[in-house]
Amino acid sequence: MNISYPNIHGVIFDLDGTLVSSELDFTLIKAQVGCPLGRDLLTYIAELPSAYMREEAMNIVYQHELHDAQHASLLPGVADAITYLHKQQVPMAIVTRNFDRAAALKLKNNPLPISTVLTRSDAPPKPDPSALNTIAQLWQLEQSTLIYVGDYLYDIQAAHNANMRACLYAPSDAVPTYASEADFVIHHFSELPKLVAAFQDGKEDYVKLKVD
Known part of the structure; x- marks a missing residue:
């Protein structure tokens, strides 16, 4: 066609x-924030029930992203x-x-x-x-x-x-x-x-x- x-x-x-x-390890990140493997990480965090939980979860993601950035x-x-x-x-x-x-x-x-x-x-x-x-x-x-x-x-x-x-x-x-x-x-x-x-x-x- x-x-x-x-x-x-x-x-x-x-x-x-x-x-x-x-080299982001999304399996590890999801485990650390409690996100099921089959779910999108950012969507899962956005739907957490409290601002505190969302902030704590995003801080974990930030740490992984900044570490990864140093070696890219x-x-x-x-x-x-x-x-x-x-x-x-x-x-x-x-x-x-x-x-x-x-x-x-x-x-x-x-x-x-x-x-x-x-x-x-x-x-x-x-x-x-x-x-x-x-x-x-x-x-x-x-x-x-x-x-x-x-x-x-x-x-x-x-x-x-x-x-x-x-x-x-x-x-x-x-x-x-x-x-x-x-x-x-x-x-x-x-x-x-x-x-x-x-x-x-x-x-x-x-x-x-x-x-x-």
Whole structure:
């Protein structure tokens, strides 16, 4: 099936597991705050019955995130891809479920030419589309001309909730089942500039829309 897409006028990225490494142990964090494994951690904390319980639980999450931020490094191919897009004057931004201090530390230690960064301190966390919508408004661009690149189901859902294209970054041979929900799948960051260039050149058939 042939699907026609508009050109890509801007790229928004997830942070952890997409641009930088992350070793957050969500199984451990959930155990420490009492969150069932099958539940979303942030949603669970938000629904705790008292402000004190929510604050105590979030403090545990903050500690893990800040510790993780100290050891984060750029993932393979990210620097070259971002440099290419920057030289092509493609608007770029970051939307992450991290809180602001952890995200700032990761980007301080791994500087990238991306000045627009929204965290869960700025907008409701993904898959809520609020942060993505805010960036589209900031850039004054139609959502359908933007693409959101991330490594997890929430990234795909957030992109589609914002009427944006979803690009799943799946570097492992074990492609997740939800990959089929993404518009595009890349396995190495060197593929991202080719994807953007393909749309700018009117060669969108370059990219496989779904995982085989």
